[in-house]
Structure formats: C-alpha cells, structure tokens
Amino acid sequence: MFTGLQQSMAGQIVGLVLALVIAVACIEALAAWALLGFQTRLFTALNVGAGAVLGWAVASGWRGALGGMLCGLGFSWISRYGIRGRWRTAILFLAPSACAVFLLVIVPVLFELRLAFADLNLYTIRRWLGGGSLGFVGLDNFVAVLKTPPLQTASFLEMLWRTLVWTGVNVVAHALCGLGLALLLTRVGAMGRGIYRTLLIIPWAMPQVIAVLTWRGEFHPSFGYVNSVLGALGFEGVNWWSDPLPVFLSCCIVNIWLGIPFMMVVFLGGLQNIPRSLYEAASMDGAGSWYRFWHITLPLLKPVALPAITLGVIWTFNNINVIYLMTGQNGGNEYADILVSALYKSAFSYSRYSYSAAFAVVILLILLGLTWTMHRLAGTDAQEVRA
C-alpha cells in the first residue's frame, strides 16, 4: 500500500513539473515575440490567456488553468520589471514566498469558494474522489447555512449571538483583569513584581492543550476539584459537563484564565512607559488619584491597549481550541459551540463539506465586518487622543 502511495505521488509530481515546464516554455516564446513593441497590458493579458489555455489543456481542469494564468502573470511581471531592473531585487526576494503564499492561501481560498457552490458531502465524496464532478448547486448551501442548524439543534442566529456574547465576555474580562493586575503590579516593589509576574504569566506559558484538558478534569461533575470545593462549602454540585449554561460558563472561565496574562503583560509595558513627571505635575495641581487614572493613565494606555484588544477580539472570535477540547469528545455536546468551532465540527465530525465551505465564507464575512467596525471605532478614538 505504501509503495503504491509513493508511486502515485511521484507520478503526480512528475506530471506537474512537466506541465509547468511546457507552459513556461510556450509563454516564453510568446513573450519574446510580444516584447517587440506591444503595450504592456496587452502583453500581460496575452500571457495570462495563454497560461490559462495551456494550463487547462495540460492539467485538464480549472486548477491547471488557474496555475497557468498565474505563471503567465508572474512571467510578464518578471520580464517587465526584471528587464527594467528597478524592482529586480524585490521580485527575486519575494518570489519564493509569493509562490508559497499563493499555493498555501490563495488556492485554498478559491477552492473553498468553489466548494461552497458545490454539492459535496459524505455521500457524494466518493463520486468526486473517483474522478466525478463537484456539481453546482448555486446558492443552496448559503441558504442552508442560514436556515438549518450548523450542528444539531442551535440555529445559525443563536450561534452568532453566542459567539458575540463569548467574544464580548472574554475580551472584557481579559482587559479588565489584565489592567487590574498590571496596576497592582506597579504598586509593589521590584522584587515582588518579578515574582508575581512570573507566577501570573504561567497560564500563558503552559501548553494550551494541557491547560484546557486539566481544567476539563477539574470540572468533572463527580471527581473534579470545582465540585469538590462546592460540596465542601455545602453547595450542590453543578453538572459542568452536560447542562447547557454550566458548559458554556466553564469554557468562558477557562478561556478567561488563559487570556489574562497577555493583556496583563501588554498593559504593564504600557504603564511603565508613562512618564512619572506627568503624575507629579498633576498631583501638584491637586488632582486626585481617580482623576489621574482617568485623565493620564487611560488616555496614555490607549495606543497600547487598542491593538491588543483588537487582536484579542479576533483571537477570541476564532478560538476553537478551548471549546473543542472542553466539549468535542465522545459524548460531547454543542452548548458552548461558537461559529468557528461549529464550522470545524460540521466539516470534520459531520462531513458536511460543501455546507461547511459556505459556512466558512459567511463567517469570514462576519469577521471582516467586525474588524472593519472596530478599525473605524479605533480610528476615531485615536484621532480624539491626538486632538
């Protein structure tokens, strides 16, 4: 079995390399002819067109065509600027990474878009792997994303709402606790600060998989530390593994615990960069500590805090580790699933491929909207600071 695998792989690679060599040679001939006086744009268009046709013919498929088009585009680019010499170094420096990013990012994104309009699921995958077509179903998958539950019960809108609550709760808790701890750390002496800082940074230093799985054990309804403590205090144990709200809460607690150190470190750095003299001047003018915090500390922390919070929102929105590790195992549930973790489960646990591709596109649009809004908000804030 193993040798068969290798043979087919070798065959594929040889085929691919051959196709590329032929495509490049043909384009080169075309280019040499075209360079004799054609307009650059026409030259590029010709290259891309030729690349598409050749790629399609050689690799027999849209992917070949796309590869060919890109070869054409890249070639016309290199020959144009390469010959003029101005961007020669830049292009040579960029070429390897550009190719890699193209193969690793652009091709998958385009393929995902194609999948979103196809009809690929557990039943049709065999047909497709056997050489059949992907099919085309128009916008059906997008309609399905909005109308049918991504997993089993929670609808898309419920999940969107849960994602926003999850992101809001976590980021606010991270920022507030981080700021609080950073402020406390500036109050104690240098040695104490070093020790506390090291201890407080541990949630970040621990491998996330281990931290989350350990916490999951602590939330075990009968053997976990959390319920044991609750029991010792005379409360009834909570069903952290199977009741809807506790499941979501436990995920939030774990994620908050994980994310505080990052915010703390960022805020501590910001605080230490605020000149002491500002506070002294304010005190001389009779400003109280609350006034100093509100009018000196917070505005001066803003340039550090805004990028960190933006990052935090994106990370939390995209956080799948915590939720999957807490709830995604045998006998797991979907009470804590947010959009991204539902996407993972619908693709790889439920094998609804085309549906998931459409789901991914929808999530990406939401994420883009979210970051754009935040960018706008942050932008106006920054202007206020400058004014």
Next chain:
Amino acid sequence: MKLVAHLLLTLASMLSVFPLLRMIGISLRTRDQIFSTDLSLIPQDASWRSYAIVFFETDLGTWLLNSLLITSITAVVGVSLAATAAYALSRYRFPGRRGMLWILLATQMMPAVMLLLPLYFLLQRANLMNTFAGVVIAYSVTALPFSIWLLKGYFDTVPRSIAEAAWVDGVTEMGSFWRVILPLSVPSLAIAFLFSMTQAWNEYIVARVILQDSALFTWPLGIFELQGDFDAKWGAFAAASVVVTIPVMTVFLISSRWLLSGLTLGGVKG
C-alpha cells in the same frame, strides 16, 4: 494599600498556578487514588508509578520526536522564506505591494480552521494526508504570513542609511542584505523562529485532521488519547503533561521578556 495589593496578587497567583499544581498532584497519586475527591494538592502516599507508565508503556518519546521534527521544519522553512520577502516588502515600493500586505494581514485574521477544509481535500488529492509533509504544509499556512509580518515590522525599524552605506561601498543590493542586514537581524529572526515554533508545538486542531496513524502523532494528539474519558489513564495523562509542560514553560519564562519585546515590535509597528 500595599497590603491589599499583595493580598490580591497572591490570590491571583494562586489561581494561575493552581492547575499546574493539581496536575503534579494527580501525577503522583497511586492507582486507587485516581478518582479520589481529596482536596489536598500532594497526595499522602505519593508514588512515581504514573511516570513509569508514561515512559515505558506509552509512545510519549515518539510523539515528542515527531513534534520536534514537524515544528523545527515548519519554523526553518517559514523563517527562511519570510526573511527575504519581509525585507522586500519593507524596503521597496513596488507595484502590488499593498495588495500583498493586505493578503498577509487577511491571512492572519482568518482562523486556521477556515482554510483547513480546502487544504484537507488538496492534501488528499496530493496524497499527503497522514504524512509529516502534510502537517508542515498546513502549519506553514499560518506560520509563513506571521513570520513575514513580524520580520517586516523589524526591517521597518532598521535605518535605510545602513543598507545604503553598503551600496556606496560597492556591495550589490543583494550583498548588502546578506552581509549587512541579515547579521544585524539575528535576534529578530530568532524571535520569529521561536514564535513559529511555539505555535506549531502546541497545535492540536489541525494535526488531528491530518494525522491518523498513532505512530505519526504529535504530542498533543497523543496526550489527548491518554486523557480519554477520565478513565484509569488520568494519572498517566497528568504525568505526561508534567513531562511536557516543565521544559516548555521554563523556556517560555526565561525568554519571555525578550520574546514579548519582539511581539510588540511586529504588532505595533506593523
């Protein structure tokens, strides 16, 4: 006031260290104590049995080696490709530059899961499922744009005059990069390398989809298997966790100040 600060900080420190201590405590329990609800952190008759199980009866060593291999290849490939690209993006104002930066930024925003589905099929088509190469490719999707972005942030801070001085002395553009800029940026290359490495080292979600053969598992997959559903292997899980966590954490804590300066360099200046 100062006392209150100390009290609050001590409380927070206890909360942040708690799972680690608990993990060590469970790893030292004897077999019949695994399900004990005893609240003391170090069990009464501590035993090293779980550690013996981990070292002699599980594949932890193989998993760690697999992880090390995958992680270092990802980091080496990522950083070496990224170094030249980041320099080009930082130094030259060529047509298409903004578009490329935009793509890089968008990639950082996208969750890894989003590209995992198409990658899953592309890897399947290329027969790279269940291979290290497949995992390295999937990790590079995030590691490469991240390294480019981080290093570009660093190169933006290197004064233009340094490279130009080298040109004046008759070194070519390429030569000035290799002989002047690159040696200057060894620390930031190391930061990018360490970041890519830690990200890949702790990754679980992507590896789970690509690797099915337990001989090829990275350590997070292996440890997840051990953890199972809170059965008798819980002690082994805890012991393996301690074995993995202590070195990783030590490296992180030692290099943290240095690493964090690098993070802000890429993040804020980017």
